[in-house]
Amino acid sequence: MLQQINYIFRKRLPQYNSIEELFGAIQAKLKDKVEIDTQELKLSGGSPVVILKNILSFRKKSPSQINHITGDVNYMALVTGKKSVLTIHDIGSILKGNTLKRIYLKLFWFTLPAIFVNKITVISEFTKAELCKVIPFASKKIEVVYNPVHSELSYCPKEKNSVCPNILLIGTKPNKNIERTFEALSGITCKLTIIGKLTENQLKLLELYKLEYKSMFQVPYVDIIQAYKNCDLVLFASTYEGFGMPIIEAQAIGRPVITSNIGAMKEVAKDTAYLVNPYNVEEIREAVLSITSNVEMQNKLISKGRINVERFRIDKIVEDYLTIYKDVINA
Incomplete structure (x- = not known):
């Protein structure tokens, strides 16, 4: 029985x-x-x-x-x-x-x-x-x-885009640090895909920094998977997480990840993501520029990420x- x-x-x-x-x-x-x-x-x-x-x-x-x-x-x-x-x-x-x-x-x-x-x-x-x-x-x-890591997430290689990369942001709550992220991306040629309901202040910042974006809210998980596949980079510089699922979800799909060098995010990513101080706007900005301009770095992070996912x-x-x-x- x-x-x-x-x-x-x-x-x-x-x-x-x-x-x-x-x-x-x-x-x-x-x-x-x-x-x-x-x-x-x-x-x-x-x-x-x-x-x-x-x-x-x-x-x-x-x-x-x-x-x-x-x-x-x-x-x-x-x-x-x-x-x-x-x-x-x-x-x-x-x-x-x-x-x-x-x-x-x-x-x-x-x-x-x-x-x-x-x-x-x-x-x-x-x-x-x-x-x-x-x-x-x-x-x-x-x-x-x-x-x-969700079993529906499997490796899906994508042609590198250094001209105007699609950067995926997951979550819009205060701990997701999206306001500093917007500031860090100001002046960088990119397209944002944002999953989560944007506040009035966040919408104003997007306009202030002249950031091109598409937002998604209350979408089925299959659409989130597709967002991972469509992106070139996942930027997840939270100030607090109990775990940090977007790290391993992105790595399972085969995308480089920028995440925070604190708490659970550092534990989950280890040395398989580009780690930044989430309170330092310039550090976040430098990470984006470094990855998007360096195909070798992207490939290295993708390879290490795929190995890291096996733990989960x-x-x-x-x-x-x-x-x-x-x-x-x-x-």
């Missing part, structure tokens, strides 16, 4: 797909090894009323099932029982706001869930170090399982999760 794994997902919203794409791919690989069940919560948000209603909606089908809380709804650990795994994707994007809000979020997203679950998985050593500071009492429960192949990640499920069963 196969072990039953119940995956608990947040309510799906059109603008947020990363967790669903990630664990959907993992479920597809696991379907012959475990019995899979899925529960999508009915409400989104983090108010006390939403938390209470979502908790009350939980139904355990079998006392032996393992419940895997896939992210963003950590508070569900209060009712899923000891045979539970909680995946935490990052810390910084949650613990922000005024003091009262931070206390509330820390309690329901970290402290209480950490007491109830058997295992906590995080997506980078960087996130693990951050989380251990927040819940030091639960440090022995925390294990790193990297995000897998889905078969390895699936085995890591199976090991964790076995540990929970035997606990």
